[in-house]
Amino acid sequence: MVGRVVRVALVVDEALSRAALALGLETDPRLAVVHRLAGRVEALDRVEPRTVDVLVVEDTLADGTGVEVGLRLQERDPDLAVLLLSGGDASGVVLALRGRAPRPWSHVSRRACPDPGALARAVVAAADGHAVVGPGDAAAAPGRGLGLTAAQDGVLALVAQGLSNRAVAQALGLSPRSVENHLAAVYRALGAGGPDVSPRVLAALAYRAGPAPRAAG
Template identity: 35%
Template sequence: MHPLRVAVVEDQPLYRQMLGLLLSSTTGIRLVAACAGAQDAARSLRASEVDVALLDLHLPDGDGLGVGRALRRENPGIGIVILSASDSMHALLELDADEAAGWSYLSKSSALTAHALVRAIQHTAAGRTVLDPAVTRGRAPRPHGPLDALSARQFEVLGLAAEGLTNHAIAERLGLSRRSVDAHVNAIYHALGIQSSTAHNPRVTAVRSYLAHTARRAHA
């Protein structure tokens, strides 16, 4: 397989350099560009030559959502990973449902590991939505919201799906059979009124519901 071509748009020089060094030394990934801002990205990036873009949410001359949308207009298949120093996962809700697949979020202030970053890049390239595990694990359903219809186990499964885990990986994490996890996922879709659609990936739709209807726990 060809290595994933990754671009970085980050205005902080040290963080940009650290990301570049990490990605350049990772097997299966090729760093194709490291840009300092939105204008630099507009001048330097060719979306057709990028598989995944790591974009800082807050740039001095724009924002990651805008840069990501511009790249998507040129290359609809490009994966976008938004990076932010604050808990700003809700920013992904600004995306329309039909453009949400393949957009992910990682927090720069969490204990982000190289493994988690690479896994997010790989899953995002495949069209999944990955949310930072350090942030999702501190969330709970909003009272009287649609996620209240889920059992505790179903909410746990949904949270792991939001981290980008496949059903097989969720089964291994929870010590369940793959069939049990499949049943939980189907029950989640039914409870949230999510139907199969050629336009909207049901898993991405479920993750969007997780984003919209959870909040940080008081003690988290």
């Protein structure tokens, strides 16, 4: 990557956060923010193939999810690297897509990695083809302590990001029936069920919360 400038598309809902992140990234002379976009619709409309090297996208957008945006744009441009930016730990997505996405995905938690310089370095590394997992992430521990298999955890990681069964199947190279079977096993393992609440919602909330803290003593 020596001698070239990495072109970045930044997709973040909130205008002030978007401006601050763009300013922080552009303090690194290796980076140029060529798009500052507010959501899914703008990203899919304006990011053309081979015009961007790294997509930096917030995991939750007002009009969709960052995972969906990243997958859709990588379908158009397999050379595009994706860095998922979240307020917590969405590193399970990186594990779920490992070996499936055309380029490695990266994840940085804004809470665990607030330094703009660290984010800029992560973007450069993503452009170089590395899968970056930010400090404080749990990507090294499949299952996140929920008692799930790696395959079940991969499916749940994408479901927790708001993807449909069909989108999960496409992202992971599975059949829709396999996704349904994995989710049925997840619901049983987590005890997610009941007459009033969707087991899908309960399982996604459990994934996002992670394992319950151990009692002291």
